[in-house]
Amino acid sequence: MPSLLIALAAAAQAITANPADEARFLRCAELAANNPSAAVVESSNWRISGGGGSAARQCLALAYAALSQ
Numbered sequence: 001m002p003s004l005l006i007a008l009a010a011a012a013q014a015i016t017a018n019p020a021d022e023a024r025f026l027r028c029a030e031l032a033a034n035n036p037s038a039a040v041v042e043s044s045n046w047r048i049s050g051g052g053g054s055a056a057r058q059c060l061a062l063a064y065a066a067l068s069q
Helices: 002-015 019-034 036-048 054-066
Strands: none
Touching: 019 036, 019 054, 036 054
């Protein structure tokens, strides 16, 4: 799982124009690895608030993958 997180973090850096979104994605990805249920909540709230774009969706996907959903 850690190598997957590193690859996704690199992808997020390439697609994220906003440095704040990049930092939030990295925190969310870390949360997905350690507490995927909390990462689902975090990434969902991020999307609902209108931020994050594809980075928020990627984090949500990481969380669901970690939960095997």
